[in-house]
Amino acid sequence: MSREGAEYALRARADERDRISGDLLDLESHTTYQLLKGAALDGVTGRRWAAVQAALGRLWLLNDAYRAVLRDAEQVRATRAKLGAEQLAQLTELLSGTSVVLRAAAKPVEQRSLLPDADERLTLDETVARMDGAFREATSALNDIDAVWNAVLPRLDDAERDLREIRDLERELGESVDLAAQESELRRMRAALLTDPLGAGVGPDLGGVARVLAEVRAEVDQAIVVKREYAARRENLLAALDRVRGAESEARLAHGAVVVKIALPPQASPRSRVEELTGGLDALDVSADTWVVRARRLASLENEAEKAADRARATAKALYGLVGRRDELRGRLGACQAMAVRKGMAEDPAASACFERARALLWSAPCDLTEAAAAVDTYQRAIHGGKP
Structure with a gap:
């Protein structure tokens, strides 16, 4: 590295260290992270959180080693106002070489061999990349758990509030409704959401309980009104x-x-x-x-x-x-008769027979409307030459 390049790289790494420290502090203070740290998790969530904890353990080890290299680099830079060749070589090695040393972890005796485990050496870029992978693993788990809690816990709170309000209304009504099964189910769901949100899968069951409570709430409200x-x-x-x-x-x-x-x-x-x-x-x-x-x-x-x-x-x-329908048919029959006169069919024997049958049905009492309507249709077809 040139002197200017070393100076720039050291400043950039210092800024990077501060940003990483801020991100790690934000992670530690995240509400869901704090809740999970002290929670007794099991199931899918327990296994995933154990993997996250292991990843974060590696992240902190990497961060300590990373910061130690930067401290060494800053001490080298502080020895002289103007970097000499020896200091420049040391800075170059620290900032761009495999300067981060990860000591081999102690293993249980059943996992050891008589040959020593080698330490691992990384560049600063490789170290940051590994820290980023562990950080992303943690934030991904937090996001997934948050998504479940944000989607389901408000609905669970609403259902529990409905249950409490039903109990209050029961006291006013002086009667009780058997909701022991729903109450027990809500307790089970909350416990499952707190201990294993990723594996609880309570959404569909919660929907059913919420519907029952909503129906009972409406019925109790109505009962009080009645x-x-x-x-x-x-x-x-x-x-x-x-x-x-x-x-x-x-x-x-x-x-x-x-x-x-x-x-x-x-x-x-x-x-x-x-x-x-x-x-x-x-x-x-x-x-x-x-x-x-x-x-x-x-x-x-x-x-x-x-x-x-x-x-x-x-x-x-x-x-x-x-x-009214009978009177309408009578009017229709009269209109058809007038048309028969205009067409010169008033004396036609077949048409006249149809007319007389329709007239007899419509002026009889009681009138069979079905037969009368059919007779009028027949007469109308007769005066139109068999056409409707």
Whole structure:
């Protein structure tokens, strides 16, 4: 090396040493590193962390040897204001030669031989490369463990919070829900995440437990609301049943008015659900079920009452619609007759027979709409020469 090259290399190595020291201090103070240092790890994580610890042990040995060489180089540089040939040769050897000495490690007796183990000599660049490999091994493990903890621990915390809140709500409700299995599973998952995050694999199981807790939480919330508002909701349900009675009465009136005009199948007769729903409410009033179950039953009754009223109104509308359909077919038949006159087919025997059949069906009571519609179609084809 030239004098200028040696001076530059020494300054660069000093900067490199400071940067490496800073990185190692950052690693030592990393939160996850501190947690893992004192943790009782096992499984996949335990094996990987043991390998990391071994790598870090090698890193610190390399770092000590690396720093010792730089101290020697700085002492050589400090001996004279201007480097002489001897000092320059020493610096060149320290900074670019195989100046880092790794002493052979002591081995257990069962691993020794009678021949001495040779020390290993490395350049500064080779030493830094090995330290970097060990450092990357450690940070890779930290990143992988952090990724698991960051992804799963917040979800686990949320599930445990849901469980605590359910327990608080149970005290308010005065009833309990059997969540012993979920509680035990959450404890197992947390222990697994702390001792073996890389091998725990609790994500899918946690999702199932979280869903159960969310459903139970919603049910307990609803049960508390029902307990507080039961009297008011009961009155609302009674009003809803009155609306069902009214809608079903309208459907029966519609059926009575339509059945004399339109041929209806037996199943078209409206069926009432009022008695069934009223019986359900009476049973709920004296039920010994928990409020969670009663809330579910009350919500079902409310929903069924609403659907029964809607169904009865739809039935009445559909029944009256059948009369409208008959009137529409009558109008269509009249329009076809007018067209037959314009086309000079009013006296055609075949067309006239079709017309009379359709007319007889549409003006009979009760009217068979299916046959009447087919008869109108037949008449329409007859006056169009067999075309639709």
